[in-house]
Amino acid sequence: xxxxxxxxxxxxxxxxxxxxYPDSVGKLQAEQVKAAVIFDxxxxxxxxxxxxxxxxxxxxxxxxxxxxxxxxITLDTPETQINDLILRLRTRxxxxxxxxxxxxxxxxxxxxxxxxxxxxxxxxxxxLDLTVQRGEVYGRxxxxxxxxxxxKAVLRGKGPSLGYDELDDHFHGQVGVTFLIAPPKTYKxxxxxxxxxxxxxxxxxxYLYSLELPSLESYWxxxxxxxxxxxxxxxxxxxMPDELRKVESAAKTLDEMGNFRMDKPNQGSRSVAQLVDKAxxxxxxxIIVDQLQYIENRKGNSIGAQNSTxxxxxxxxxxxxxxxxxxxxxxxxxxRSVMSATAMPEMQQAKGSSAIxxxxxxxxxxxxNKDMRRSNVVELGTLxxxxxxxxxxxxxxxxxxxxxxxxKGEIEDVDE
Numbered sequence: 001x002x003x004x005x006x007x008x009x010x011x012x013x014x015x016x017x018x019x020x021y022p023d024s025v026g027k028l029q030a031e032q033v034k035a036a037v038i039f040d041x042x043x044x045x046x047x048x049x050x051x052x053x054x055x056x057x058x059x060x061x062x063x064x065x066x067x068x069x070x071x072x073i074t075l076d077t078p079e080t081q082i083n084d085l086i087l088r089l090r091t092r093x094x095x096x097x098x099x100x101x102x103x104x105x106x107x108x109x110x111x112x113x114x115x116x117x118x119x120x121x122x123x124x125x126x127x128l129d130l131t132v133q134r135g136e137v138y139g140r141x142x143x144x145x146x147x148x149x150x151x152k153a154v155l156r157g158k159g160p161s162l163g164y165d166e167l168d169d170h171f172h173g174q175v176g177v178t179f180l181i182a183p184p185k186t187y188k189x190x191x192x193x194x195x196x197x198x199x200x201x202x203x204x205x206x207y208l209y210s211l212e213l214p215s216l217e218s219y220w221x222x223x224x225x226x227x228x229x230x231x232x233x234x235x236x237x238x239x240m241p242d243e244l245r246k247v248e249s250a251a252k253t254l255d256e257m258g259n260f261r262m263d264k265p266n267q268g269s270r271s272v273a274q275l276v277d278k279a280x281x282x283x284x285x286x287i288i289v290d291q292l293q294y295i296e297n298r299k300g301n302s303i304g305a306q307n308s309t310x311x312x313x314x315x316x317x318x319x320x321x322x323x324x325x326x327x328x329x330x331x332x333x334x335x336r337s338v339m340s341a342t343a344m345p346e347m348q349q350a351k352g353s354s355a356i357x358x359x360x361x362x363x364x365x366x367x368x369n370k371d372m373r374r375s376n377v378v379e380l381g382t383l384x385x386x387x388x389x390x391x392x393x394x395x396x397x398x399x400x401x402x403x404x405x406x407x408k409g410e411i412e413d414v415d416e
């Protein structure tokens with residue numbers, strides 16, 4: 001067996017390597033990392049120089065410029081991720097300065113006991129200022145960093161699909177948390193499957209949490225929709241050989257387009273953090289949840305079980321926080337007040353509506369009255385939008401001779 005040499009990580013050297021990457025420099029700025037947490041004199045000099053370069057010229061110096069400025073450095077690929085490195089720098093600083101602070105305060109307790117409380121408060125503020133995680137902070141000198149984020153967003157283009165090109169054009173794809181809200185039996189699971197299919201076809205990697213339907217059933221819905229073969233024939237186990245071949249061919253095409261998952265995790269594993277962690281680990285670009293009421297609060301209880309406003313606030317707030325990392329599309333229901341409605345219900349008629357209104361980037365309603373159902377059409381439109389004007393579209397439902405929910409066009413003269 002060949003022996004493998006293990007080298008101790010030099011986080012100051014790794015910081016120098018990170019300083020050659022604009023994204024890392026931007027993260028160091030965003031987290032307001034201070035030179036005080038850097039112990040190595042050379043690393044501290046390079047850090048200060050690069051940060052001043054950003055302030056002076058609006059962007060980070062290139063690796064070649066850094067090596068020309070500092071003849072005693074040779075840049076290499078960083079060993080750590082930048083977030084991990086920042087945590088290591090701060091942890092090391094706390095270990096060192098925390099021990100020193102304890103010694104100083106212990107001595108002060110003997111010589112000047114009345115000064116201990118003030119000294120402890122001052123030292124804790126100093127340590128917190130240097131080591132607390134900042135999250136998103138923008139202010140003075142930050143336009144270059146803000147511009148970098150804009151440029152990256154331009155290169156990324158639209159977010160993951162909302163299921164139809166018309167919606168993607170209007171809302172610029174999925175951003176933050178999107179809710180699709182509908183009464184029971186209004187094809188919302190089918191519109192959800194169509195959203196999964198659209199994302200696969202556009203090269204995104206969607207992760208569907210099929211919390212209401214079995215994941216196998218959701219998979220067959222996707223395969224039948226991709227092949228435009230009636231799903232009811234699968235349910236009745238009456239697919240003809242040519243239809244089975246068509247579904248199999250469509251499934252193979254989906255496999256070649258990219259990665260997608262349909263998952264029904266066990267109860268006890270459905271908190272927002274668990275759902276997002278699992279999806280991110282799989283390389284997902286967006287998360288689709290069918291439905292909200294089956295997501296669990298931090299105590300492990302489905303929020304639909306007690307229909308508590310506090311539970312809704314907790315879960316949708318967690319969704320909002322995690323959506324900074326990945327867009328989330330959530331299927332939900334209107335409350336019983338819509339049973340006699342003759343037109344698209346209001347946002348306030350959704351279950352837990354006050355919580356959803358507070359955090360949703362976009363809320364879409366799906367609706368059909370009796371006449372619309374007889375004509376096999378449904379309306380899909382804006383209930384509430386943080387960024388864009390209201391619009392509404394008509395969808396055609398074909399689930400008897402085929403398997404599709406197709407766009408028929410925008411509905412004109414929608415009240416805003």
